Structure formats: structure tokens, C-alpha cells
Amino acid sequence: MEATNLLYRDPELYDVVQSDSTSAGMCQALIESYRPDARTLVDFGCGTGRDLEILAKHFECIGVDLQPGMVDYAHRTRPGLDIRAGDMRTVRLRRRMDVVTCMGNSLAYVHDNEEISQVFATFAAHARPGALLALCSPVAPLTGPEPVAATVDTSTGPATVTIRHEWDLRTQINTMYRHWVLPSGDEAQDEIRRRVLFPRELERYAESAGFEVLDMTDGTGEGLTGSTAYTVARYSRG
Ligand SMILES: C[S@@+](CC[C@H](N)C(=O)[O-])C[C@H]1O[C@@H](n2cnc3c(N)ncnc32)[C@H](O)[C@@H]1O
Structure with a gap:
């Protein structure tokens, strides 16, 4: 699959562009609030593993990504991490974890409704009963003065x-x-x-796969004010 995103063809540049990202810290704070006893974590669409590198200091982690170039780069630069090539629409690791994450808008690269349902089925297939799901995804289109x-x-x-x-x-x-x-x-x-999934829509996909949404936040403490949100949900089946 040819990567249209220049940064997927140049993962080193990807890491530079993302170097001020706070998503691993935010993810850790959400886990601390909602599932402080968590020990295991799987990150779908983990890219170069930049978040996993931080999260792996606290949890036993597996990362999965679709782009071979990102996975190869992650293996070269972060050899201690368990990062596997796989498609989050279909992959089955045969393990259920305490936390399932999908950060940095990875969910938004799946555009089709049916395929989004498949991704949520993957989240469910890797969640232990009571597991936490933490997603970071666009919930509104980006607007503003441009370019x-x-x-x-x-x-x-x-x-x-x-x-x-x-x-x-x-x-x-x-x-x-x-x-x-x-x-x-x-x-x-x-x-x-x-693909933008508006909050109610996101809630519906999560609930249909057995997750109860606990919170949607953009981290400002003011509810949802931006175009990107962290969704936190608990797996209620199993
Ligand atoms: C913007 S990057 C975010 C990467 C990482 N989560 C981060 O925050 O740095 C989106 C990632 O999603 C991955 N991705 C897109 N579709 C995927 C799929 N169907 N299965 C697994 N990974 C996918 C891409 O390969 C890419 O690495």
C-alpha cells in the first residue's frame, strides 16, 4: 500500500513533527483516573511507537500498525518494543488487555462505516471485561484561517x-x-x-461493540472545545 502521507514515507520526519505531542501523557492520565490497576495495553495504529515508548515504561505493551515503513522504522529505532504489522480492521492477537488505545487520529484513516464497525470489533476482541478504551480522534472538521x-x-x-x-x-x-x-x-x-466521527456517532460505534462511554474530553477541562477529542470507554461485555 503506497503511503500518500509524506511522513509515512519518512518516519523520522514524522517523529520530529510529533515531538511536542502530549498524547502519551494524556493517555496515562486517563488510565490513572479510570483504570489505575491496568498492567497490559495494546495500541492500534501505533505508527513509529513514539507513544508506546513512553507507555511501555508503565505497562506491558503491544503495538500494531498497517504501514510496513512505520513498523520497520519502529523496530530499528525502538527495538525493545513489541510492534507488529497488522490491520486494525481484521487483526487478532489472541490476547485481551486491560487497556486498548488508538491514538493520534489513527481511527480517522478508516473511512467506511462498515470498516469502522470492524475496528471497534477489533477493540472489543482485545479487551478484557472492564478494560479501558482510549481513543484520540477528530470529532469535528478543522476550520480556521488558511493556509x-x-x-x-x-x-x-x-x-x-x-x-x-x-x-x-x-x-x-x-x-x-x-x-x-x-x-x-x-x-x-x-x-x-x-474521517470525522461526531461525538454521538462515536458513542454509537463504541456502544455497539460493547463499550460504555465514560468521557469525551479535549483535555482543556472545558468539555469539547476543539476538533479533536479523547474518548474514554469501558468494555462492559465478557
Ligand atoms: C497519524 S498516525 C498516528 C500514529 C501514532 N498513533 C501516533 O500518535 O504517533 C496514524 C497511523 O495509523 C495507521 N493506520 C491507518 N490505518 C490503519 C489500519 N487499518 N490498521 C492499523 N494501522 C492503521 C497508519 O499506518 C499510521 O501509522
Whole structure:
């Protein structure tokens, strides 16, 4: 499968771009609040394993990702982690864990309703009774003045990226278009298509798979104010 996201073709740059992410810390705080006795964790769509590296200090972890390039990079740079190639729509590890995570918008890369149901069935198949599910996903389209330009410090110098979004209400796909000027002077374009699941919709997918939603938060303490949310749910079957 050819990666349209430039960062999937350059996982090192992916890690640089994500280096200020707080999602592992947020995930840990949610586990501490809702499942403080958790010992085992599986992360679907774990990418380069940047969150797992932090979480593995506290839990026995397995990560799963679809992109061979991300998995190979994770094996090379984080050899102590248990990261496996797999598709979260279908993978079965034959283990049930205390915590199931899907961070960094990974769920949004699955666009089709039926396939989203399959992903939630995967979450359920890996959850012990009472397990915690922690998801970070887009719950509203990104809006705001655009295009936005930013500089990213890479190991070979600064890259600049200019970003704009398009929103298709019928499919609920938010497409991000990026134009990169790399330190070499080369230019590249990429686009990322993310499916937005609005909060009630997300709740429905979770409940249909046997999860009771406990909280949806963007971490500000003010409810949902941004376009991305952490959803916390408990597996109530089993
Ligand atoms: C934006 S990255 C987030 C990675 C990681 N969770 C993080 O926060 O750094 C999205 C990841 O989801 C993975 N992904 C997309 N669809 C997937 C699927 N069906 N099964 C497993 N992984 C998938 C991609 O390969 C990519 O690594």
C-alpha cells in the first residue's frame, strides 16, 4: 500500500513533527483516573511507537500498525518494543488487555462505516471485561484561517510546510493538503484524508461493540472545545 502521507514515507520526519505531542501523557492520565490497576495495553495504529515508548515504561505493551515503513522504522529505532504489522480492521492477537488505545487520529484513516464497525470489533476482541478504551480522534472538521505555514526543524535543517483543509460533509472526510519545502530545497505535496466521527456517532460505534462511554474530553477541562477529542470507554461485555 503506497503511503500518500509524506511522513509515512519518512518516519523520522514524522517523529520530529510529533515531538511536542502530549498524547502519551494524556493517555496515562486517563488510565490513572479510570483504570489505575491496568498492567497490559495494546495500541492500534501505533505508527513509529513514539507513544508506546513512553507507555511501555508503565505497562506491558503491544503495538500494531498497517504501514510496513512505520513498523520497520519502529523496530530499528525502538527495538525493545513489541510492534507488529497488522490491520486494525481484521487483526487478532489472541490476547485481551486491560487497556486498548488508538491514538493520534489513527481511527480517522478508516473511512467506511462498515470498516469502522470492524475496528471497534477489533477493540472489543482485545479487551478484557472492564478494560479501558482510549481513543484520540477528530470529532469535528478543522476550520480556521488558511493556509497556515509552519517551520519544522529536521535533522538536516528546517523544512517549511503550508497547510490547508477541505471538508466534505457528505462523506465526513476532512482532507488536509500540505506543500513541503524540504531542507534540500526539494518540494513535495501530500494529502491526508481523515474521517470525522461526531461525538454521538462515536458513542454509537463504541456502544455497539460493547463499550460504555465514560468521557469525551479535549483535555482543556472545558468539555469539547476543539476538533479533536479523547474518548474514554469501558468494555462492559465478557
Ligand atoms: C497519524 S498516525 C498516528 C500514529 C501514532 N498513533 C501516533 O500518535 O504517533 C496514524 C497511523 O495509523 C495507521 N493506520 C491507518 N490505518 C490503519 C489500519 N487499518 N490498521 C492499523 N494501522 C492503521 C497508519 O499506518 C499510521 O501509522
